[in-house]
Amino acid sequence: MSKRYVVVDLETTGNSWKDGKDKITQIAAVVVEDGEILEIFSSFINPKREIPPFITELTGIDESMVKQAPLFQDVAPMVVELLQGAAFVAHNVHFDWNFLTEELRQAGYTEVHCPKVDTVELAQILLPTADSYKLRDLAKQHELEHDQPHRADSDALATAELFLQFLNEIEKLPLVTLQSLYELSDVFQSDIADVLSENILKKMMNGRKAAEGYEVYRNIALRKRNYALNLSETCSSKFDAFLHKAIDNLKLNMPKFEKRESQQIMMKEIYTALRDSRFSLIEAGTGTGKTLAYLLPSIYFATKKEEPVIISTQTVQLQQQILEKEIPLLQKIMPFSFEVALLKGRKHYLCLHKFEYALQEEEKNYDMALTKAKILVWLLQTETGDRDELNIPEGGKLLWNRICSDVHSPGGMQSNWYSRCFYQRAKNKALFADIVITNHALLFQDFSSEEPLFASCEHIIFDEAHHIEEAASRTLGEQFSCM
Template structure:
């Protein structure tokens, strides 16, 4: 009988990260686990011989008082050393705990500890690839592991022990073939997980398998898809009167409040669905817009046995629809709803490509870790949607390689997730998609869209942006250089030389073809470099760097008057592609069976030839086609040349595109455009005109009653400096001070909205350096790592938190209730006048003799401003303050139009000091007394 494995799970708390600078341990806990049961624990405070920094006291709740009678590390060293002998060392980030401990052993004269280690961060990333975060506290919350006091060694070590056990249980339910492949790849990992995987593999081989739950593509185990319910017709009648609607809602919702405007919205939509007509509805927050369109849509779909398609812009709203709104409607209507989420092809994993890439033996650490994450995820995912994965930065590049691009013949494959989503939509009442997918598929004419009777375009104002993105083309220097590097020359050990060796050895292609191809390749790279030099030369000559930015922008037509080199490059690139394709055809000709390792090389070759083909089209679109409806510009960062060169080409107006897309739809279906912001004062049809919607299509504005906003207060700080008359440093200092005062007055839960990433970064850095908010969690877009979604979820977890965001946080973000106490607008959200698309639109308007400020700049800014306010009050019980730090709202004539766009709430103009006192007073009396917040929340 093999002796069971002993695990020593260790957690330490220290005065800081650097032993070299005299940081020492203040607490240690060791949990000994055998046979997945805790055998013993050791925990002790340790005297660090110095005082504990305040932020460490704040983080750990360990004070100088706690350690004043503790003994130094020397007194415990032998016991600790003894405890971890013959054990596998386990910690949540072994790099820190183990190296710190080894340093302490060395300091007190003990030999270096030798043994195997397991890092539960690495292990959890592999086994829970969709976890929101891999911090111990977050994992504990997500996996229901008890953890009362995070950042206390005793509690953390115990939580880490339970996490290890949970990971072990997770390993045992994985399919055998997944475990086999994980074990094969695990020798590249940083900690000794291969042994753990091997033990799980041994057990898995000798137990009854759960293979029936999976389908297989080669050796990849994928979760078996559920059989979709066929469409069941339910006869539900539309609740025509207010009383009928109230009865329906009351039955299902415990906190029901009657909203007359929501009922009105339902009636309008019901009428247009049945008449197959078009309407625009602006529904402010507080109306219950989502439920307002879902109920009539679903009843209509069920009654007529047809489909309704709902399109949104943000992933956030997609998730919200699926996770909370649709279940709510199922409860209200008392019947199941068949829903399919459809995204664009590139959102799904390409199982065939992943299987190929997995065979490669020279994967980096990041690629190995991501491969293991994907292996585990494939056995769990029902959608194959890659956004479910939480990968590190390096892993993202690998994820981009396994996105679905191509079709696989006409035969439907079970492992093709995109195909599966299309098939599921055959039986759906509701298809939910995003604007970009809708735009792409209206062009591609996915047959599933032919069975749709009605279209509901939510976040309709963003349809403009989605259409621009779909029509844009982007050139990136690093991207092209990467492509050249992948092919390489005969002398490199890259794809060209590997493919050439095989082809010559098998005598499939004569050497002269490869010599010719290499010559074309050299010519192409030379011309590319020449083009780049020309671009840089002209950029330095014509564009002036701005005072604060190292970035430069210039319109292509101003820079590149002679495009001869560009044209020559295009011809050279096409010549290379033609010959590379010809060689591939020659290699495959008259061959029955290609050896698997050659197949992999050939597929990589074909993949890159396809990439070069797409690049050739992109090159011509950007540099060689002139089109007055588009604008193209070059961006560089002088600190990183030529690496930072990017060229972007975007449409100036997308009205014609959208009209063309909806032309056939309008003949047969209802089209309902809705959003919280479709109008601005004095320019009701600003968005309607951009979307090219006929003047005769009605625009209905539904505003929640004034009582809904009774918990909202708005303030304008009227003693902020004027940005024009002070230095940028002084201005940022004033902004940082105002933000910290407001955050402390409202006890966090604050959104701070910027219009410039540069100003956001500098403000956050200043606040961090000054430690003015040292006891708050600060999350900043573009500074804190993670997607917008992840930042938001992290923000919601802490009561003392502040979220700094730019453009995308101005809207489509829902933080109900106490989740948000204040929204601070740093600058009025005007587009930067130098932003190229905006500049091109302005020039176009001026050429028509129109006023670019009143027709474009102002309405755009007011819409964003309305969106920013919309974050604050998401339910009638919500309370919150809306603070504007930009003086122009008070000093400029157009300021009044921004204020007019807000609901009817009081707006107070005060100096910062007075405002902070007022907010504190209001908050202190908010619930009679200020709520105490647990420090460990």
């Protein structure tokens, strides 16, 4: 990485840069070259106007701090010199670039041209599953020091360190991924074609067509997946002894856990219903701890009898909560291993066959191009292909509707992607799991399908069972009119 970059952050009196309506109050620039920070420049700027109170509250910059500071025209020659032959980098680059070039224009510098790189956009591409792309959140995620958000010096340094990490991540991408990103780069807001082409050339010269941990199939790089199935262990203890030990372990691992009689009654009732293959209807009041109350006996029963138990919820959000919160805790405290599968509706999963063809289309829409780029990087990370992992821009949801798995996705051996199909893998995992977490709508759809996945499963727990009638009517019912 030999290119020179200047990472800039500005604080201003407002958001209106046109015709100098708002002015710069602080500027910071960090020079990056050869993977290192070489120089840091920072200065308050006298805007020659009042700083609004809400800006002072946001940035901590008041008029006393800029009263003796230089005017922008005094630092303009240094700024122009720094930018000479460099690429301009910022977090939300158009804001800083527009403000800076307007101030430079008013200072007499009208011919300032630089390639521009937006670290927001880079973060969106390289961190496709991140919940937030705010600088403060990204700095925290990457364990970067960022003591004074909304101050130009702290923001610029954090952005520079983040940018260096992004450059390193780009270097690690497989050749085919870099080539696909390069094909999309004309639509990006950042001028990153040079960075991509430089890394493509390096990999071609070194003969590195795929990085470790990836496989390349039909010109798309994917995370290598472990297709082996883990075998669960059989529980040998009696249920009461198991329950006593599990509750003791919960106390050790959950400081706020309280032993509740109502929860234990519910656990024993659920286990008895599963064991005796009978129906049980339970109303669990607030604070019962119902999720743990049905998971513990279900896991014990499934591993003891080697028969799966389906946990059906009303919402996908609750499915995800069980998988990400309760299941890891129980896997930690259980004296034996057990397998869990999460199964969502088919449209939650990426169809690789459709995505392959979508990549071959020329893309002019920004949100579509950005979403394709995010998916290319995500495929190096995901084991599930589940759309809920992705942070997709609003416009990209239209693309997802075109490339998600559905009844029109080619199935069986007629698809080149069958052995790597995310939806097929999710179904296969569910077939061999002890606990299958799904939702009411999908479960009723399965019951009515020609080849039901859960046809042989006799043990189902409906969480939020008061929604069953609505879900069944919506999924299995038919509408007709007498008019």
